[in-house]
Structures are given as structure tokens and as C-alpha cells.
Amino acid sequence: MFKKVTRYIVSQMDPDGRLAPVENSGQQDRFRPLCLLTQKRKQNTIFRSDPYYEYTEFKLDSVLLPGKDGKSTESLLPSEDGPDSSQFGLTKVTVDKVKGDLSISVDGASVELKGGGSLSQAFSIKMKKKAIPMDLLESVRKNRKINMDHSFIQQLQRTGADLFLVYEILEASEETVYKEDTKAELSFLAKIFAKFFGEGSTEHIESAVIPKGCTLAFRAIQMKISKGEWELSYFKERPTPVTGISFLEIPTPKLGAVDREVKQYCGIFSELPSGLRVMFLNTITAVMRDRNLFQELSQKMEGVLEKTDGYELKIKSPDLKDLLSTLENSPRDRRLQLAKGITYTLDALAELLDNQLLLLLESLERKIVSQQLQLVGKLLEHELKKVDMPFRVDASLLSFPRKEDQTLTMTLVELSRVKLREDGSAEPMEWPFEVVAALYVALYALNLLSGPK
Structure with a gap:
């Protein structure tokens, strides 16, 4: 659920594509200003063009030789009310079948629905941006060299891994609770949660508490090291397309592109x-x-x-x-x-939510992964990069021997931001292509490994 919130925030607040969401609340302290990160891999996929960052145990000061003035780089950290710190808010409300009035307070701190409507999702969060001034960072770069004898730096040199520095973050200015209304689908999901983990608190899987000061998203800049000197890459490099697939040749990626990529990587499982x-x-x-x-x-x-x-x-x-x-x-x-x-x-x-992983595990036990794969493939045949462009799929793909199988499948797809109805009508929500493509890949791999031997 935390991942769902931070990804939504990034989708709304990121103008240039360099803001990365923190996807695990337990790791938010690892993505503070001056933390060092590595990039998991340069290879991009059709369901993820942004880099994968991995935290390290080190900060910038850990790998620099002492400076003449003896100051720590911690002095670069932005103050609460400094010029590189700013505050703003974001409110999200999703309302189904509103028959009354929806009111939002001026400060964005509360949401109220009057009348006969039903509120499915609502949260309002106040955030603060903190950034390290680039001129101060540049001054440190000129005056302090990298300790090439540091074991971490030596390991980087051996592996060729890329090194990144966190220089800006979005953090929560106050505690925020994100909740989704309990629906039949989510009650069903709670039962599955209980099955696999021995507890069935619907509240647990429907809500996320974001504490004050929690890092929600960050920007990182690449550090290039050579003989003790280090440079900062101020311009974002153009992503390298997956081998054999040119994104420029596919203006609206659909099933064919995803299918080619998944077979390229997962085809080995069939052997x-x-x-x-x-x-x-x-x-x-x-x-x-x-x-x-x-x-x-x-x-x-x-x-x-x-x-x-x-x-x-x-x-x-x-x-x-x-x-x-x-x-x-x-x-x-x-x-x-x-x-x-x-x-x-x-x-x-x-790329999937924890709830979706639970539903996939249950789908394997119910032996419905193959039919789910066909259904998600049909979704990818439609334009999923345009929000609010309804379409239809063959309703027979939503016909299962048991009603619970249908409920499970519709919930799985809706968590990928496509709302499905029993008659086959579908409605994309919040730019779902990448997560639907990731769901297709997951289903493909699981179907291949669990299919007829």
C-alpha cells in the first residue's frame, strides 16, 4: 500500500522523470540526502524504463578523504526552512456514483462526502521538498577527493556498478493515513491474506500509515569516479532500449511488444x-x-x-x-x-503490489493462471496509455467455474489500475500500461513453470 501511495505521488509531482518513489516504508531512511546508491542494472524493460536503485550502507562523507577545513558533508544538508526547502500538498479523491456534494477544505487537510455517494479512495498529504544546493555540492567535489582505498569504492571498481548520490527528497510534513473503503473484493482479499499469513485483518491490507518525516521519493545524480576525482552527471542519459525492441518503432506498445520481450527472457524456462x-x-x-x-x-x-x-x-x-x-x-x-x-x-x-502477489499465489492453487493470462493479454491489445478511454474484452474470459475465481481475477486486474466489469467492459485508471504489462509477464512466467509437463 505504501508503494501505491508513493508511486501516485511521483506520477503527479514529477515533471522531468528523475523523481523515484521509495517503495518500501522500512527502507525510507536509506534514501535521505547524501546517501549513496547503486543502480541495479542498465537494462530497461517494457514495464519499467526507470532505473532500479539499491541502497548501500554508506553516505558521501564515508568515501571522501578529509578536507582541509575538516568539515563534514553533513553541513550540506538543507535546513527545515532554508531556501532549498519548500512545502506543498497533494489530495486524491476517487468517488463512485456521486449523488451528493463533495467538499475539500481550503488547506487540503480534510475530505468530506455529503449525500448518497460512495467514497472508494481518499487521502491528503502535506509534503516538504529538501534539496542539497548544487553550488555547495560542486564546491565539495572540487576540494575533496574519493578515498580509492575504501573497500566499497574498490568493490565498485571491480564490478563496474554505477554510483548515485541522493540530492533531493520529498518527505511527509505530518503523519498521513491512506485508506481504501472495504469492498467485497477486498474482503475476499483479506481471506486470502489470512490463508497465506495466518491473519486476516482487512485494515492491515487496506491502509498505510505514513509517519511525519518519512521519505516518499527522491532524486539521485550519478557520480563518476576516476583516480580519486569525481564528476556529477547533470544531464539524464537516454535509456537504452531492450535488445531487439525499439520503442521508437512502437508508438503505443501493445501485446506483441510485451510478448516478444517476455519470450526473449523467459523462453528458457520451457526448456x-x-x-x-x-x-x-x-x-x-x-x-x-x-x-x-x-x-x-x-x-x-x-x-x-x-x-x-x-x-x-x-x-x-x-x-x-x-x-x-x-x-x-x-x-x-x-x-x-x-x-x-x-x-x-x-x-x-x-512492480506489483503485495496484494497482487497474494492473489497470484491463490490463482496458482486454483489453477486459473492460464485464463488470467489470456485476459490480461486482451487488455494489452487496447490503448492503455490514455486515461478514461473505455473499451471491451470478450466477457467469456471472465467466466469461471466459481464466482470467487471471477472476483479474484477482477480484483487482481483492478489493482493494476484497470476496472473490469462482468460484461467485459473495462476502464483504464491512472496510466496502467506498465503495471498491466508487469502483470502479464508475471502470469506468463508462472503459467510456463506450472503448466503441463
Whole structure:
């Protein structure tokens, strides 16, 4: 739910595409000004053109040699009321079938619905922008060199990973609670939550508390290091398209483009023998239940791709042991192909909400993934980059043996920002293409690994 809020904020507040949402509330302290980040990979996908940032344990001062004045870079941090700090608010209200009046207070702090309408979503958040003055950062760059003997810097040099510095953030100025009204679909979702995690609090999966001072989004600038000197990349580089797919040739990406990409990366799974498919599927579903395990597998796969020879794949976790052992004993080219397929699948799953992962796990047990894949494929045949452009899909794709299967599927799709009705009518909400494409990739991989052997 936190991810849902921060992504919405970025979609509304980002004029130049350099603002990145913090997608896990437990990691917000890792994306403060002067924190150092690495970029997960230069490879872009059709469902994610923005870079993946990974936090490190270091700040800028940690890797710089001492300056002549003995000052720490912490002095660069913006003050609460300094010239590089500003405050503003954002209010989101979604109302279905309004028969009364909707009123929003002048300061944006409260939302009230009068009459016979039904409020499905509402939140109002006050934010503060904090930025490090670039002229001060440039002064530090000229006067302090990088400590090339630092173990972190030496590791960066060996791996060739890109280094980034957080220089601006959006943070919450006051505590905010985001809630969604309880619907039949979400009550059903609560039951699934209880099934997989032993607790069924609808409030838990429908709300997010954002504390005061929480980092919501950030901007990072690349640092390029050479022989102790460092430069800052002030201009955003043009993203590199996925091999074999030119985004310029596809003005409105649809099913064909997504299908080509997913087959490029996940096609290797179809070559696995039955036993290995089951093992791969068990590993993927295990990490879908556990975010820490998810991160661990993702990092291991990045290690395989970055260090193609002699990379240690030993691990203590029993949920990952068999898969990593299989990769370690595979020929180099095949190991790389499998690592790319796993990483691509994990990237798609990372784009989805936690609630969607629960619904996918339930869909696997109900054996309805194949039909869901067909349905989501039909959604991708339509224009999903224009909001409020209704269309229709074949209603038979929403016909399931059990009513709960239909409810589950419609909820899964609606969480991807496309509202579906039983008659096949569909309505895009809030630029859904990327998340629908990610859902298609996730369904494709799960269907391939769980299908007939």
C-alpha cells in the first residue's frame, strides 16, 4: 500500500522523470540526502524504463578523504526552512456514483462526502521538498577527493556498478493515513491474506500509515569516479532500449511488444525438465511470500550477471538452495540465460503490489493462471496509455467455474489500475500500461513453470 501511495505521488509531482518513489516504508531512511546508491542494472524493460536503485550502507562523507577545513558533508544538508526547502500538498479523491456534494477544505487537510455517494479512495498529504544546493555540492567535489582505498569504492571498481548520490527528497510534513473503503473484493482479499499469513485483518491490507518525516521519493545524480576525482552527471542519459525492441518503432506498445520481450527472457524456462520447473516454481512462490528472501534471490542473480565466472552461489536459505545449486552446476551460457529469466521475472513481480502477489499465489492453487493470462493479454491489445478511454474484452474470459475465481481475477486486474466489469467492459485508471504489462509477464512466467509437463 505504501508503494501505491508513493508511486501516485511521483506520477503527479514529477515533471522531468528523475523523481523515484521509495517503495518500501522500512527502507525510507536509506534514501535521505547524501546517501549513496547503486543502480541495479542498465537494462530497461517494457514495464519499467526507470532505473532500479539499491541502497548501500554508506553516505558521501564515508568515501571522501578529509578536507582541509575538516568539515563534514553533513553541513550540506538543507535546513527545515532554508531556501532549498519548500512545502506543498497533494489530495486524491476517487468517488463512485456521486449523488451528493463533495467538499475539500481550503488547506487540503480534510475530505468530506455529503449525500448518497460512495467514497472508494481518499487521502491528503502535506509534503516538504529538501534539496542539497548544487553550488555547495560542486564546491565539495572540487576540494575533496574519493578515498580509492575504501573497500566499497574498490568493490565498485571491480564490478563496474554505477554510483548515485541522493540530492533531493520529498518527505511527509505530518503523519498521513491512506485508506481504501472495504469492498467485497477486498474482503475476499483479506481471506486470502489470512490463508497465506495466518491473519486476516482487512485494515492491515487496506491502509498505510505514513509517519511525519518519512521519505516518499527522491532524486539521485550519478557520480563518476576516476583516480580519486569525481564528476556529477547533470544531464539524464537516454535509456537504452531492450535488445531487439525499439520503442521508437512502437508508438503505443501493445501485446506483441510485451510478448516478444517476455519470450526473449523467459523462453528458457520451457526448456527445463519437469522436476526443475517444479523446483523453480517453488522458489519463485517462496520469495513472493517473503520480501527478504525476494531481495536475497535478486541480489544473487545480479551477482551471476555481473560476475560471470567463479561467482559463489552458496547460501544458507533452504528455499533458495536447490535453485542456486542448479545454476552453479549449469554451463556458463545456460546459467546466464536462466539468471536473466529469473531476474526478469523478479523485476515484474517487484512492480506489483503485495496484494497482487497474494492473489497470484491463490490463482496458482486454483489453477486459473492460464485464463488470467489470456485476459490480461486482451487488455494489452487496447490503448492503455490514455486515461478514461473505455473499451471491451470478450466477457467469456471472465467466466469461471466459481464466482470467487471471477472476483479474484477482477480484483487482481483492478489493482493494476484497470476496472473490469462482468460484461467485459473495462476502464483504464491512472496510466496502467506498465503495471498491466508487469502483470502479464508475471502470469506468463508462472503459467510456463506450472503448466503441463
